Structure formats: structure tokens, C-alpha cells
Amino acid sequence: MYARYSTLDFDAAKRDDVVGYFASEGTSGPSGRPGWRGSVVLESETPGRLRAVTFWDTAEHFTTFHSGQAHAGINTSFAELGVRVTEREAAHTVTPPVITGGHVRAVTVRIPAERKESVETFWRERGRPLILSQPGAVRAEAFWTGDEFTLHMEWADESDALVFVASRDHVEFAEGMGTVPGDIVSRRGMNRIRA
Incomplete structure (x- = not known):
């Protein structure tokens, strides 16, 4: 399984808006896309910082999503919220996550x-x-x-x-x-x- 990790920095005063975005629509961009297996957004102890990880069957699945319209919409929302991607990293899972549905x-x-x-x-x-x-x-x-x-x-x-x-x-x-x-x-x- 392929994982994509990003660190997202933003004005801590906008915390509710940024976290609210991820709680509502921010994780729906990749949801249901071919090869997508799950997402997690973590709030850092450092104010104004989130870490997002998405899980995919293969790197190619992520690349297809990343180059598509849904990801462009995420970039637009980030710009409107003042979110900056300060770190990106690709990884392959050693122990796949257990992702459950409601x-x-x-x-x-x-x-x-x-x-x-x-x-x-x-x-x-x-x-x-x-x-x-x-x-x-x-x-x-x-x-x-x-x-x-x-x-x-x-x-x-x-x-x-x-x-x-x-x-x-x-x-x-x-x-x-x-x-x-x-x-x-x-x-x-x-x-x-x-x-």
C-alpha cells in the first residue's frame, strides 16, 4: 500500500476554519477515487499545523488523483484558507492501517x-x-x-x-x-x- 504524507501549516487563528474544512469536505476529495483506501488528518501539538496521510493501492493511483480536478479543488480551498504545504513525502506501508467505516x-x-x-x-x-x-x-x-x-x-x-x-x-x-x-x-x- 502506498501512502502520501503532507505537513500543512496555517495561521493558528484560523484553526476552526481549517479543521472545519477537513471535517466536512477536505477528506472527500480522494474518497471513492480509484485505488483510495483511506485518509487521516492529525492535529499537531504545534499550533497551526496539521499532518495529512492518504492511503492508496499504488503510487499510480495517487498520481492520477493528484493530477485531476478534485485535487485542483483542494489546492484552491487551501489558498482561500491560507494553508501552506510545507512538507511532502511518499512512503510504502509496512503495516497497513485498519480503516473502518461507520x-x-x-x-x-x-x-x-x-x-x-x-x-x-x-x-x-x-x-x-x-x-x-x-x-x-x-x-x-x-x-x-x-x-x-x-x-x-x-x-x-x-x-x-x-x-x-x-x-x-x-x-x-x-x-x-x-x-x-x-x-x-x-x-x-x-x-x-x-x-
């Missing part, structure tokens, strides 16, 4: 044995990347129990999951899986209790 969704569907291989291929090549490209998607994993395929997803918030369920991408996912509502064995959405 909303967990588990869906189990029955898959005929003759379709098992094609479903696995779709999941690896299109299904999982499609889910992880959604805004607010944190994790997507799949499991077999006999002829039952269970999809386990974590989202930043329940509203992110509901947007996906109502989207054209969700229709594409169901069509790629070759499933219909009658194939569903169980479907559960759960909101995480924070420790």
Missing part, C-alpha cells in the same frame, strides 16, 4: 454452482473496483459458504451506502453478478457503535 452492509445471495467461476471473475475484475470507486466506500470483501456468496461492505456513513443502492452503478453490479431480488438470502445494514 456503516457495515452484508448481503448474501444464492449463486448456482455453474456460475460460481464467472461470479468470482466479475467480482475481482469489475464488481469490487466498482464498489470501491463509490464516494464513502471504505471496504468491500466477498466470501463463499457453499453456494452462497456474501458481500461485506463498509461505508463512511449509511447515507453513502444508500446513494450507491439507488445508483446506476448498483444496477450494473447486480447485472454483472447475474442476480435478481429472488436470489437474496439475507441483507443487513448495521451502524457501528464507536468505542
Whole structure:
């Protein structure tokens, strides 16, 4: 996993505005972009300083995001807030972070044995990347129990999951899986209790 680390300095008197930006929209720029795995923003003991780390599957995923419109919007917001990037560093994780979502969704569907291989291929090549490209998607994993395929997803918030369920991408996912509502064995959405 590839990590991108930045030190951000700003006028300490603007602390509430800058922290408020990251709490609302500042971390949404990379969220859901191809290869993005999570972000963390840390407030330093030094007033007027934050440290941001974003996690990506590969350096190429970060480079694509960095050269795109979403990152240009972040730069514009930084300029408006008086935020200066004073340090940048790339790194590769030794121990990947454990990133959890506030909303967990588990869906189990029955898959005929003759379709098992094609479903696995779709999941690896299109299904999982499609889910992880959604805004607010944190994790997507799949499991077999006999002829039952269970999809386990974590989202930043329940509203992110509901947007996906109502989207054209969700229709594409169901069509790629070759499933219909009658194939569903169980479907559960759960909101995480924070420790």
C-alpha cells in the first residue's frame, strides 16, 4: 500500500476554519477515487499545523488523483484558507492501517454452482473496483459458504451506502453478478457503535 504524507501549516487563528474544512469536505476529495483506501488528518501539538496521510493501492493511483480536478479543488480551498504545504513525502506501508467505516452492509445471495467461476471473475475484475470507486466506500470483501456468496461492505456513513443502492452503478453490479431480488438470502445494514 502506498501512502502520501503532507505537513500543512496555517495561521493558528484560523484553526476552526481549517479543521472545519477537513471535517466536512477536505477528506472527500480522494474518497471513492480509484485505488483510495483511506485518509487521516492529525492535529499537531504545534499550533497551526496539521499532518495529512492518504492511503492508496499504488503510487499510480495517487498520481492520477493528484493530477485531476478534485485535487485542483483542494489546492484552491487551501489558498482561500491560507494553508501552506510545507512538507511532502511518499512512503510504502509496512503495516497497513485498519480503516473502518461507520456503516457495515452484508448481503448474501444464492449463486448456482455453474456460475460460481464467472461470479468470482466479475467480482475481482469489475464488481469490487466498482464498489470501491463509490464516494464513502471504505471496504468491500466477498466470501463463499457453499453456494452462497456474501458481500461485506463498509461505508463512511449509511447515507453513502444508500446513494450507491439507488445508483446506476448498483444496477450494473447486480447485472454483472447475474442476480435478481429472488436470489437474496439475507441483507443487513448495521451502524457501528464507536468505542
